[in-house]
Amino acid sequence: MTNQLLTAQMLGITTSLFLSGSAFTYTFAAAPACLLAPPALAASQWKHLYLRGRSMSPPLAVLSSSAWAYCAYTTGESVYYWVIGLVVGIVPYTLAVMMPTNQAIGGMAGKKDADGALLQKLVKKWEWLNAVRFITPALGGAIGLWTALSK
Numbered sequence: 001m002t003n004q005l006l007t008a009q010m011l012g013i014t015t016s017l018f019l020s021g022s023a024f025t026y027t028f029a030a031a032p033a034c035l036l037a038p039p040a041l042a043a044s045q046w047k048h049l050y051l052r053g054r055s056m057s058p059p060l061a062v063l064s065s066s067a068w069a070y071c072a073y074t075t076g077e078s079v080y081y082w083v084i085g086l087v088v089g090i091v092p093y094t095l096a097v098m099m100p101t102n103q104a105i106g107g108m109a110g111k112k113d114a115d116g117a118l119l120q121k122l123v124k125k126w127e128w129l130n131a132v133r134f135i136t137p138a139l140g141g142a143i144g145l146w147t148a149l150s151k
Contacts, residue, residue, distance in 0.1 A: 001151070005074050009148040012067035016087050016141030019060045023090075023134035026053055027127050035123055039116040043108035046123060050102060057133075061088045064137070068144060079147050086140030090133045098129045 026049060034045040065088040072080035094102075105122050108114040 002074075005071065008067045008070040008074070009144065012064055012071060012083070013141050013145050013148065015060050015064035015067065016083070016137045016144060019057060019064060019087065019090075020134045020138035020141060022053070022056065022060075023130060023137070027130045027134060031123055031127055031130070035120060039108065039114035039119045040110055040112050042116075042123075043105055043114050043119055044110050047106045047109040050106060057094075058091055061091055061137070064088075064140075068140075071144070071148075075151070077147060079143060083140040083144045083147075086136045086143070089136055093132060093136075098126070098133075101126050101129060 030049050031046060034042045034049065036042070037045060065084045068080045068084045068087065071077070072084070101122055105119065105126060108119055108122075
């Protein structure tokens, strides 16, 4: 095994699992904490968290997938392509499935008349949708780790 392959494996594993952990934290710590505030403030806090995640997650997914692509190219192991799909798949999933909920919550930000019950419902829905965003990179990282260790 070359140093470049080992580096790519470590980078792929680390960034996949970091991406998963980040989404996990947003889902189970940050979003529920936002709901402790009054609705207008809660929506603003959620929007701020969303914007941070939006700026951080895609580059991590690309970096991780690039590392896995190098592994696939170098080793010829097709399992790495599945890992890439699991990791980078969060981007189209977010755009296609989560965006209406994201926009609905973000649209309540700063509105003094924000509907607290609706906000609560939307954030709970978002938490379930976002669970996919921590499960798939975790699976990708675990499969990549297993593949790397099995050689």
